[in-house]
Amino acid sequence: MEHDIVDTDVARRSARMYVPLSLGAGLAFYLAATFVGGNGLVARLGGATWVTLLSFIVSMPIVTSRVKTRARK
Amino acid sequence: MTEQALSLTVPVEGMTCASCVSHVENALKEVPGVSDVAVNLATGKASMRFDPGRANLSDIQRAVDDVGYHVPLAELTLDVRGLTCASCVDHVEGALKELRGVEEAVVNLGLGTARVRYIPGVVTVGQMKRAVREVGYEAQERSAGADALDRERQAREEEIRRQGRNLMVAGAIGMLVMLGTFYDMAGPLQRWIPVWLSYKWVLGLLTTPIVLGPGRQFFVNSWRGLRHGVTDMNLLYATGIGAAYGIAVINTLFPSAGFGGEGATFFESAALLTAFIVLGRWLEALTRGRTSEAIRKLMKLQPKIARVLRGDTEEEIPAEEVEVGDVVLVRPGESIPVDGTVRDGYSAVDESMLTGESLPVEKKAGDAVIGGTLNRTGAFRFVATRVGKETALAQIIKLVEDAQASKAPIQKLADWVAGHFILGVHMLAIAVFVFWFFFGYRLFFDPQSSFILSPYRLGEIGVFGFSLLLSVTVLVISCPCAVGLATPSAMMAGAGKGAEHGVLFKGAEAIENASKLRTIVFDKTGTLTRGEPSVTDIVPVAGASPKADDELLHLAAATEKNSEHPLGEAIVRAAHGRGLAVPDPLSFNSIPGQGVEARVDGRSVLLGNRRLMSEHALEFSAHLSHAERLEAEGKTVMFVAVDGAPAGLIAVADTLKEHSLEAIRQLHRLGLEVAMITGDNRRTAEAIGRQVEIDRVLAEVLPQDKAEQVRQLQSQGKKVAMVGDGVNDAPALAQADVGMAIGSGTDVAKETGHVILIKDDVRDVVVALEVAKATMRKVKQNLFWAFVYNTLGIPLGAGLLYPFLRLIVSPELAAAMMALSSVSVTLNTLLLKRFVPSMHRRSPTSGARTPWPDRQPVKAAAGE
Numbered sequence: 001m002e003h004d005i006v007d008t009d010v011a012r013r014s015a016r017m018y019v020p021l022s023l024g025a026g027l028a029f030y031l032a033a034t035f036v037g038g039n040g041l042v043a044r045l046g047g048a049t050w051v052t053l054l055s056f057i058v059s060m061p062i063v064t065s066r067v068k069t070r071a072r073k
Numbered sequence: 074m075t076e077q078a079l080s081l082t083v084p085v086e087g088m089t090c091a092s093c094v095s096h097v098e099n100a101l102k103e104v105p106g107v108s109d110v111a112v113n114l115a116t117g118k119a120s121m122r123f124d125p126g127r128a129n130l131s132d133i134q135r136a137v138d139d140v141g142y143h144v145p146l147a148e149l150t151l152d153v154r155g156l157t158c159a160s161c162v163d164h165v166e167g168a169l170k171e172l173r174g175v176e177e178a179v180v181n182l183g184l185g186t187a188r189v190r191y192i193p194g195v196v197t198v199g200q201m202k203r204a205v206r207e208v209g210y211e212a213q214e215r216s217a218g219a220d221a222l223d224r225e226r227q228a229r230e231e232e233i234r235r236q237g238r239n240l241m242v243a244g245a246i247g248m249l250v251m252l253g254t255f256y257d258m259a260g261p262l263q264r265w266i267p268v269w270l271s272y273k274w275v276l277g278l279l280t281t282p283i284v285l286g287p288g289r290q291f292f293v294n295s296w297r298g299l300r301h302g303v304t305d306m307n308l309l310y311a312t313g314i315g316a317a318y319g320i321a322v323i324n325t326l327f328p329s330a331g332f333g334g335e336g337a338t339f340f341e342s343a344a345l346l347t348a349f350i351v352l353g354r355w356l357e358a359l360t361r362g363r364t365s366e367a368i369r370k371l372m373k374l375q376p377k378i379a380r381v382l383r384g385d386t387e388e389e390i391p392a393e394e395v396e397v398g399d400v401v402l403v404r405p406g407e408s409i410p411v412d413g414t415v416r417d418g419y420s421a422v423d424e425s426m427l428t429g430e431s432l433p434v435e436k437k438a439g440d441a442v443i444g445g446t447l448n449r450t451g452a453f454r455f456v457a458t459r460v461g462k463e464t465a466l467a468q469i470i471k472l473v474e475d476a477q478a479s480k481a482p483i484q485k486l487a488d489w490v491a492g493h494f495i496l497g498v499h500m501l502a503i504a505v506f507v508f509w510f511f512f513g514y515r516l517f518f519d520p521q522s523s524f525i526l527s528p529y530r531l532g533e534i535g536v537f538g539f540s541l542l543l544s545v546t547v548l549v550i551s552c553p554c555a556v557g558l559a560t561p562s563a564m565m566a567g568a569g570k571g572a573e574h575g576v577l578f579k580g581a582e583a584i585e586n587a588s589k590l591r592t593i594v595f596d597k598t599g600t601l602t603r604g605e606p607s608v609t610d611i612v613p614v615a616g617a618s619p620k621a622d623d624e625l626l627h628l629a630a631a632t633e634k635n636s637e638h639p640l641g642e643a644i645v646r647a648a649h650g651r652g653l654a655v656p657d658p659l660s661f662n663s664i665p666g667q668g669v670e671a672r673v674d675g676r677s678v679l680l681g682n683r684r685l686m687s688e689h690a691l692e693f694s695a696h697l698s699h700a701e702r703l704e705a706e707g708k709t710v711m712f713v714a715v716d717g718a719p720a721g722l723i724a725v726a727d728t729l730k731e732h733s734l735e736a737i738r739q740l741h742r743l744g745l746e747v748a749m750i751t752g753d754n755r756r757t758a759e760a761i762g763r764q765v766e767i768d769r770v771l772a773e774v775l776p777q778d779k780a781e782q783v784r785q786l787q788s789q790g791k792k793v794a795m796v797g798d799g800v801n802d803a804p805a806l807a808q809a810d811v812g813m814a815i816g817s818g819t820d821v822a823k824e825t826g827h828v829i830l831i832k833d834d835v836r837d838v839v840v841a842l843e844v845a846k847a848t849m850r851k852v853k854q855n856l857f858w859a860f861v862y863n864t865l866g867i868p869l870g871a872g873l874l875y876p877f878l879r880l881i882v883s884p885e886l887a888a889a890m891m892a893l894s895s896v897s898v899t900l901n902t903l904l905l906k907r908f909v910p911s912m913h914r915r916s917p918t919s920g921a922r923t924p925w926p927d928r929q930p931v932k933a934a935a936g937e
Contacts (some may be wrong), residue, residue: 029507036511043537047510050316050541054503057308058496060299068103 026052353892418453567848596797707760
């Protein structure tokens, strides 16, 4: 049905936006932690992973629902 | 939306919080052809209007499934008689599948059965049986007791069992993990704890089944939602449990990885966090069902069996199969299966369960009986007049269910807040993590610091472990599930409490509005007064004596015998009431706008107003002062002349109902302004107004202008309720902020207005207002506690106290607080069950609990 096709397309287009966003946030954290200094590699990696995960959780629904709204229009 | 839009209510499984509500609502709103969506967390139902031409049930189901929830299907098997060939199978399957709400129908010719999968609430078993019967077969339900009530109970019990099992696993193993974790601090208890229980890998082995078993539901549900762009409480739990468990595993397997090493495994955090969240779910499942007890009580009233007369024989059949016109037999102690009219027999019927009327009501031939009420003493037969969904009980259940499923304005705000909360919390979790990682740890960390209510020291935990711990705690402590439950649970309890007393709120908005009222406008006739004029004074010219009174009344009644005027009818009733003979007049002539003339017992009688008398040159000047005094009391005075000479005055007035004054005094005690609206002249209206202590009298108002009067009061900034007859006062009831239709009896579906008072008792206005106020008090208390919990909990969880006290909230303590908040909100709501409206409170000496010991059905007070 039309509904399903729109959903698949929305999922793809959304992922192309929120994945780079989340990875970007994680990378920014990693770079900041490195720049500040005094943090071990594991702490920096762990922190970057946690920030990436939370950014993913935050950005995924926001981006998906916006893309979905636009697609429905 | 076309004109064919239909109302639909479907059950939705898997909703746990207010954000779930907004996800389901948004998903349904996106389905083309669906509008007016309202999802209720407490009832687990979604109500909407949908256009069958543009959307079907599958679209609605898919939309709900897509966002991670589920529209559950019920299944039942019908025994079908009369199946002989394959075409019969097609017929029966076709008839069943045509019903809206039937997803699948499979007829087995060999077994003579039809297995039907359907959406409960959308289609009933009775409709299925009727559909089968209409194509020429007989159907009988195979699984007795699988009605809506049982299914709902079964589903709730299943959830309690499921979460109970999870709690057993998580609780029991979690205790072992805690013992192992605190082995070093166990002191003299250490001898009872095997040392191997404190090994990190053992703790890991014990925690794993908790996270993958009872905790699995949170990961599965949150992933389902995330895939479709939605977040809910499960996500908070999943990230919290996942992070605590993940870091513990890394620190156990790779202690030198830099995450805090073996001293920061926190397996007990993951285990107890899961256990407390599951405890919360279990307690919620236990208590949530209780808030809808009222509706279950009503449903239980529905009798299962009816004894009908078919030909000369008595047959016992399921109550839902009784048809209009069937003659039903009822014996003492039996419930009345459907609505009807008594054909023969005599009994007293207990109708308290539906109307709140405590005294059994006498029933004789011609009287109406209500399905679901209890026959007490005699036996009788009645003719069924309303069956199935048309019965009073079914209508009341529907009305209460609709009210419970609807959403109050205050709830919409709370849902919006809660729905947007989750993302906000995750953003806050990032901020907390970044703060403690880059600044907080370096500035404030102390290895001797510990968790609140725990001897456990943070020790060698590193910057990442410490920041993560606080970030996870923020996620767990922020769960707004109490916010989501606060309003719907109280609204359900309030709507049920109202129904217990014969007060039906048509929606949660009606409850909220009723709690804010400042002015109550009563329609006079039929609401405050009996609506039927009665003779109040007889003043013969011949002088006051019983004989002269009777003679005057006798002549006047005979004159009015053929009149259809209400004043004339009052005179005839009064004469009958005194046992006077009322002969037919020899001649009768109605004089429009003036009165009547007739010949009675060979005498010429004139009866009417002043103009009639002056046109006939009859002099009443000696009695005018008397007439004026009566008129000043709000009475209508009729002049009587016999054989061309004044004979006397007869005064007629609409008398007050017995509890009007009591109700208005109580409304004054509640601080409300009370107004009365009537088409009567000002003098009459004010006389009545004085008798019942009305604050404001709106007189000489035509029926069509009543709504305008209400609008004018509203324009003064007042929240106005209009109390009146649901049919005649419909425009004014609709205009008011709260329209209360009084004395509607049990045909509630036809009533306009936002609140329906089943009994014809003005005191129920007070009951409605008190129930509404009590309900809104509960809503506000619940919201207050829910928000206080989050407002205080989040800063604590984020480590606000740490710089000063060196204490942080552990994730498991956060989970315990979260569980407590939603359970405390539900328990607070349950206190509403103890609420008794002031009009129903009795003095300790009177004994009886019920409030209406002296009330009789309203009858004409003839001759008073």
